[in-house]
Amino acid sequence: xxxxxxxxxxxDHVVICNCNAKVGKIAEELYTGMVFEPPDVVLLIQDEELxxxxxxxxxxxxxxxxxxxxxGCPTDxxxxxxxxxxxxxxxxxxxxxxHGELADAPSTLTAMAIEKQNPQVxxxxxxxxxxxxxxxxxxxxxxxICMSEISEKLLVQSCxxxxxxxxxxxxxxxxxxxxxxxxxxxxxxxxxxxxxxxxRKIILADPxxxxxxxVATNHTNDTYETGKEDEARQRPSLPSHxxxxxxxxxxxQIVINPKANLNPGKDTVLSSQxxxxxxxxxxxxxxSV
Amino acid sequence: MxxxxxxxxxxxxxxxxxATRISLLTDIFILICIVISCAxxxxxxxxxxxxxxxxxxxxVFTVIFIIEYLLRWYAAEKRWRYPFTFYALIDLAAIxxxxxxxxxxxxxxxxxxxxxxxxxxxxxxxxxxxKFFRYGFLIYRSFVSARIWIxxxxxxxxxxxxxxxxIISMLIWIAGANALWFTEAVILEQxxxxxxxxxxxxxxxxxxxxGIEDKEPQSLPGRILVTGLLIAGICIVGMITAEIVSVLVxxxxxxxxxxxxxxxxxxxxxxxxxxxxxxxxxxxxxxMAVLKDRHYILLxxxxxxxxxxxxxGIYKKVMxxxxxxxxxxxxxxxxxxxxxxxxxxxxxxVSDRPVDRDNxxxxxxxxxxxxxxxxxxxxxxxxxxxxKYTQALEEVEFMAAFDFxxxxxxxxxxxxxxxxxxxxxxxxxGDSNEFYTLPVPDELIGMTxxxxxLFFFDQDKLELTLIGIDRSTExxxxxxxxxxxxxxxNGLSQPDLxxxxxxxxxxxxxxxxxxxKPKKEDLWQGRIL
Numbered sequence: 001x002x003x004x005x006x007x008x009x010x011x012d013h014v015v016i017c018n019c020n021a022k023v024g025k026i027a028e029e030l031y032t033g034m035v036f037e038p039p040d041v042v043l044l045i046q047d048e049e050l051x052x053x054x055x056x057x058x059x060x061x062x063x064x065x066x067x068x069x070x071x072g073c074p075t076d077x078x079x080x081x082x083x084x085x086x087x088x089x090x091x092x093x094x095x096x097x098x099h100g101e102l103a104d105a106p107s108t109l110t111a112m113a114i115e116k117q118n119p120q121v122x123x124x125x126x127x128x129x130x131x132x133x134x135x136x137x138x139x140x141x142x143x144x145i146c147m148s149e150i151s152e153k154l155l156v157q158s159c160x161x162x163x164x165x166x167x168x169x170x171x172x173x174x175x176x177x178x179x180x181x182x183x184x185x186x187x188x189x190x191x192x193x194x195x196x197x198x199x200r201k202i203i204l205a206d207p208x209x210x211x212x213x214x215v216a217t218n219h220t221n222d223t224y225e226t227g228k229e230d231e232a233r234q235r236p237s238l239p240s241h242x243x244x245x246x247x248x249x250x251x252x253q254i255v256i257n258p259k260a261n262l263n264p265g266k267d268t269v270l271s272s273q274x275x276x277x278x279x280x281x282x283x284x285x286x287x288s289v
Numbered sequence: 290m291x292x293x294x295x296x297x298x299x300x301x302x303x304x305x306x307x308a309t310r311i312s313l314l315t316d317i318f319i320l321i322c323i324v325i326s327c328a329x330x331x332x333x334x335x336x337x338x339x340x341x342x343x344x345x346x347x348x349v350f351t352v353i354f355i356i357e358y359l360l361r362w363y364a365a366e367k368r369w370r371y372p373f374t375f376y377a378l379i380d381l382a383a384i385x386x387x388x389x390x391x392x393x394x395x396x397x398x399x400x401x402x403x404x405x406x407x408x409x410x411x412x413x414x415x416x417x418x419x420k421f422f423r424y425g426f427l428i429y430r431s432f433v434s435a436r437i438w439i440x441x442x443x444x445x446x447x448x449x450x451x452x453x454x455x456i457i458s459m460l461i462w463i464a465g466a467n468a469l470w471f472t473e474a475v476i477l478e479q480x481x482x483x484x485x486x487x488x489x490x491x492x493x494x495x496x497x498x499x500g501i502e503d504k505e506p507q508s509l510p511g512r513i514l515v516t517g518l519l520i521a522g523i524c525i526v527g528m529i530t531a532e533i534v535s536v537l538v539x540x541x542x543x544x545x546x547x548x549x550x551x552x553x554x555x556x557x558x559x560x561x562x563x564x565x566x567x568x569x570x571x572x573x574x575x576x577m578a579v580l581k582d583r584h585y586i587l588l589x590x591x592x593x594x595x596x597x598x599x600x601x602g603i604y605k606k607v608m609x610x611x612x613x614x615x616x617x618x619x620x621x622x623x624x625x626x627x628x629x630x631x632x633x634x635x636x637x638x639v640s641d642r643p644v645d646r647d648n649x650x651x652x653x654x655x656x657x658x659x660x661x662x663x664x665x666x667x668x669x670x671x672x673x674x675x676x677k678y679t680q681a682l683e684e685v686e687f688m689a690a691f692d693f694x695x696x697x698x699x700x701x702x703x704x705x706x707x708x709x710x711x712x713x714x715x716x717x718x719g720d721s722n723e724f725y726t727l728p729v730p731d732e733l734i735g736m737t738x739x740x741x742x743l744f745f746f747d748q749d750k751l752e753l754t755l756i757g758i759d760r761s762t763e764x765x766x767x768x769x770x771x772x773x774x775x776x777x778x779n780g781l782s783q784p785d786l787x788x789x790x791x792x793x794x795x796x797x798x799x800x801x802x803x804x805x806k807p808k809k810e811d812l813w814q815g816r817i818l
Contacts, residue, residue, distance in 0.1 A: 014702050022695050025673075029699035039702070090702045124701040124708075126694070129567070143701040143708050150697065151669055151690030152568035153715035156575040157723070158667040158686050159560065159630045160818050163767025165688060167724050167757075167795065168715065170772055172696040174703070179757075179772040181700075181707045203742045210742075210773050212754050212797060215706070254709055256722045257797045260749035277710060279756055279773045 007068050011087040013040040015121075017074035017110050018096040019051045022126070026092065027059030027067055032174040039090075042068045042083045047098060075113040085114055090122040104132045108139060115140040171279070180282075183215055183275045187286040191272040195258050198270060207288055209280030213256035216264040217273045293803060296364040299357070302427050303812045308583075316427055319357060323420050326350035330414055347414075351387040354417070358384060376423050383417035386410040426813065433557050437585070441608075444551030446536050454532065458525050462497055465518045466490040472511045479507040497522035547596040550587060550608040550622065557627040558815060559585040563614050563653055564634035565592065566669075570599075572632070575717040577603045580818060589614050589623050590636060614653050625660040629815035633657065633668035643671035651678060654685055714797070726759045726767055726793040727805035738774055738786045741794070751802050757795035758788070770795055 014030065016023060023043060031038045041059070045051045048071050059067050072079030074093070085091065091114045095103035104127050111123045119140065127133060127146040136144050157164045170178050190198045195214055202211045256277060258266040270276075278284045302313045326347065333343045358380045365371035372381070390410050421428065443449060466489045473483035482504035483489040492504045496518050506512050543549075550556070560576065562569065565588075573586060580586075586607045588596055593609035612619035625631065633654050637646040647670045654668045667686040670679065679687040701708045713721055733741050742755050757772035772795060774786060788794075796802070807817040 022691070022698065025692075025695040026698055026702075029696055030702065090705070092698055092702060122702070122705050124698055126698065130571070131567075142705065145694055145697050145701060145708060147690045147694040148566070148568050149571075149712075150693045150715070151688065152571045153575070153712075153717070154688050154690065154693060155568075155632055155634070155667055155669055156572055156717055157715060158688060159576070159632050159665075160579055160717070161724075161726070161767070162665045162667070162686060163761070163765065164724055164726075165686065165693075166767050167770065167772065168693065168711070169696075170770075172693065172700060172711070174696075174699065180704070181710055182704065183706050183710075199746060200743075203739060203746060206739060206775065208773070208775055210754075210756050210775075212756060213710075254713060256710060256713055257752065257754040257799070259752050259799075266749065275706075281773060 007042065007070070007082075007084065010040055010042065010068075010084050012089045013042055013084070013087070015083050015085060015088045015091045015114075016041060016043045016094060017091065017114070018094045018107070019043060019045045019047070019054075019057060020094050020097050021054075021057050022094055023057050024059045028062075029174060031060070031062055031066065038066065040066045040068070042070060042088075044070050044072055044074050044079065044083050046071075046073055046096070050098065074110040077113075077117065080114065080117050085121060086118045088118065088121050090124060093123065093125045095126045095128050101128055103128050108132075108136065108141070111141045112139055177281065179279050182209075182278045182280060182284055184278060184284060186214070186270045186272055186274045186276055188272065189286070190270055190276075192269060194267050194269050195255075195264075196266045198276075199266075205288060207284070207286075208282075209278045209284045211276055211278055213254065213258060213277040214264075214268075214270060215275040215277060216253040216255060216268065217271075217275070292364050295360060296366075297803070299360055299364055301423050303807070303809060313427075316424055319353075320421075320424055320427075322350055322353055323417055326354075327415055327418055330411065333411075347387060348391065351384055351391070354380070354384045355388075379416070379419045379422065383414075383420055386413040386416070426809070437554055437556065440551050440554040441548065444554070445540070445548065447532060447539075451529070451532055454525065454529055458497070458529075461518070461521050461525070462490070462493055465497070465514070465521075466493040468514055469493060469506060469511055472514060473506055473508060477508045477511075479511075481505075481507040481511075483507075483511065493518060498526060500526075545597055545600065546594065547588065547598055547604055547607050547609040549594050550610045552622065555627070556585055556587060556608070556624045559587050559624070559628050560630045560632070560818075561587045561589060561623055561625060561628050561657075562632045562634065563589045563623075563657065564636035564650070564669075565590040566634045566636055569596070569634065572634075573607060574603055577606075578718050582606050584629065584818065587623060587628075589619065615656055620656060620660055625657060625664065628661065628664055629818065631657050631664055631666040633666065635669040635671050644674060647672050647675035651675065654682065658682065658685060720799065722797045722799055725753075725796050725798050725801055725805070726770075727796060727802060729788045729790065729792050729794055730804050733788050734790050736788055738788065741788060745796070751798075751804065753796045753798035753802050755794055755796050758786075759793035759795050760791070761793070766793075 016026065027041055030041060043051075051057065051069070070079070070083050072082060074080065091111070093107045093110045093114070095107055097103075099106055107125050107127070111125050114121060114123055122142050123140070124143045124145060125136070125141050127136075127144055128148075130146045130149040130152075133144055133146060133149075154165050154168065157168075171181055174180070186198075190201070193201070199211050202209075253264060254277070255264050255268075258264065258268070260266045276284075297309060298312050298315055300312065302308055302316045329343050329347055329350075333340060336343075358377070361377070361380065362368060362371050371377050387410075390407060469483045469492075470486050470489040473479045473481055473489075474486070482492050483506055495501055495504070496515060500519055500522055506515055560580075562572065569588070576586060582605060584606070587610055588607065589610045589612065591611060591613060594611040596607075596609055598604035598607075610619060610622055612622070614620055614623065633650055635643075635646045635650050637649055641649075650668055650670060654666060657664075657666055662684065665686070666684070667688060668679075669688050669690065670676070671689070671691060673689060673691060676687065676689060679685070697708050697711060700711070714724065717723060729741075733744060736744070738755075738758065745751060745753055745755050757770055758774050759767060759770040761767055761769045801807075811817045
């Protein structure tokens with residue numbers, strides 16, 4: 001696919017609102033590109049001075065040509081238009097360092113402004129205080145990342161089982177050879193089979209991935225049995241806007257390592273709206289299964 | 290399944306992750322039986338009139354020990370080998386004398402020679418004291434817990450001061466009663482209320498505690514003495530009342546706050562959390578979800594004593610040590626030489642730069658590390674620049690949430706929805722999944738990874754999903770592992786997919802699976818909490 005050279009024609013890009021020390025690292029991770037096709041990134045900054053004064057926050061040189069900076073307010077309709085939010089696939093709202101420990105309110109309002117402009121965009125918000133997570137439920141924010149929460153969870157895990165963070169590190173990284181978690185729509189041959197039957201079938205087929213659970217959904221709109229299913233498989237790097245929206249509501253019933261005596265559990269019949277949770281080195285291919 | 294459940298119950302309580310209350314209660318019951326059954330032997334000697342009762346009790350205890358022996362045999366992993374194991378021989382030796390005595394008539398032991406043998410058998414019943422060996426760990430743990438509890442109660446209720454006051458009161462009472470009796474009855478030969486030795490104790494007690502002087506001495510020296518005792522009584526009662534009020538006020542002031550670690554209490558097998566952050570409460574909640582009151586948690590930071598419990602029961606085994614860990618006195622008080630784990634939180638003022646906080650954390654890490662190099666330490670750092678210094682301390686695990694956070698944000702963008710799966714795997718609660726690395730069960734050695742997957746998949750009770758193989762060394766666990774080892778390009782080749790004895794399995798499970806019974810030495814050395 002030809003890459004657009006100007007902001008004007010950008011589609012399927014990622015918008016990052018506000019700048020802090022994470023910008024460069026996020027761009028670096030996104031551009032690793034070993035597993036997924038690297039997306040274009042547009043940074044919407046309010047405080048240009050702050051951005052200029054911190055060259056260490058800037059993305060690596062490899063990002064040239066894919067990284068755009070736009071100055072403006074992330075809650076402003078016109079500025080959001082400038083970054084083509086309607087055509088973006090994801091928006092990351094980082095905590096603005098100018099607001100310090102109280103950055104959660106502006107970040108949430110930014111996310112709401114973005115959702116208003118494009119309800120299909122996948123919004124990811126960085127929270128400063130984990131206690132504010134509960135207030136996110138009333139918003140359309142898709143994913144919430146809180147550094148302090150991650151820190152606390154990993155500290156406890158590492159305290160109890162030294163070295164366990166390496167497994168998380170392995171699963172989180174995009175580098176070549178590392179395993180990834182994938183959620184993919186249940187392939188047609190597996191629809192109407194129970195999780196138990198599907199998992200057995202997968203193990204016996206000896207595929208290069210491991211099924212670890214599924215995401216049960218209650219959707220009536222059959223997204224993946226229409227032409228979109230093919231589209232999603234052809235371009236596995238990122239789900240379409242509709243997929244992202246579907247995932248958001250679907251993730252209320254994530255069932256990892258399903259139990260036999262629960263519903264949803266090991267004997268739940270999978271439907272075509274459900275998604276399988278898989279660990280693999282690359283996007284799972286069910287052709288061989 | 291019954292066998293496995295029985296094994297869990299009947300095996301001595303090791304305080305492991307799957308240790309159940311019923312297992313603990315069974316152990317306590319057996320220990321009580323051992324103590325009482327052994328006590329019956331000297332009691333039978335000193336109180337021959339109750340011999341029938343003692344003999345019937347002996348029969349009951351013998352039946353209990355026989356049932357215990359048979360259950361252990363049934364639940365043993367290798368039944369044919371069990372009777373020849375050390376503990377099984379002790380168990381057999383513990384019940385044999387009683388069985389021989391029960392069958393004395395049948396064995397014709399009531400003859401003259403047999404009577405001597407019977408006496409010997411009666412004494413040999415004391416062999417059952419050897420059964421205590423099996424419960425060594427439980428007895429040790431109970432001893433340590435009792436020591437910590439007594440020390441804690443003594444400090445909290447100022448029992449040391451009260452004890453001193455009590456001893457002084459007793460001495461004054463005894464001395465006063467004797468002095469009055471000696472003055473009145475012996476020297477002056479008066480027949481007043483103090484003429485009787487034991488009644489003088491009673492009168493002096495009334496004088497000391499209530500101050501009522503209705504039994505006045507007959508002589509002047511006696512009256513002078515009682516006046517002195519009256520004054521002493523007012524002082525003592527006042528001091529005891531003041532001490533009790535002070536304890537109550539202290540308790541009211543400290544209510545809702547974490548208990549302060551008594552300076553003389555030596556903690557053992559505890560977890561030390563150094564530093565303070567807003568996540569402290571959540572960290573304690575998650576730790577306690579796994580530890581379930583098996584270990585103490587010690588909080589060390591300047592305002593540790595101000596940590597609020599919010600009325601939560603999870604702080605039952607949490608103690609505070611206010612102070613700076615860089616202070617040698619505080620470092621001593623933290624009992625790091627006996628601790629199992631250390632967590633260092635990145636703390637400091639909000640205005641501090643992340644790098645400054647990290648430098649402070651690194652200094653504290655060094656202090657803890659130098660005190661005990663064998664203890665697993667995990668430290669939180671905030672700035673990636675600090676990572677270059679952390680490489681010098683390979684034994685310490687440094688956690689940069691920034692790094693994980695950035696990766697999680699990138700995952701959220703490229704792989705929508707997976708962050709919630711990561712959160713589930715990272716969270717430690719009773720009903721969430723976690724990663725575990727477990728030794729390969731004997732029956733799976735030599736099998737392929739795929740066979741192992743099918744083996745676990747068919748066992749619904751285990752509730753686990755096998756995802757990888759860990760081939761790390763014991764010193765550096767979870768460093769050489771292969772998640773999804775059958776992955777085409779980067780996975781293990783076919784011969785390497787055969788499970789070996791030294792391998793560990795990486796699984797996702799709700800709780801530590803029952804097949805992976807922790808080794809006693811792992812529990813003892815705190816490798817498994």
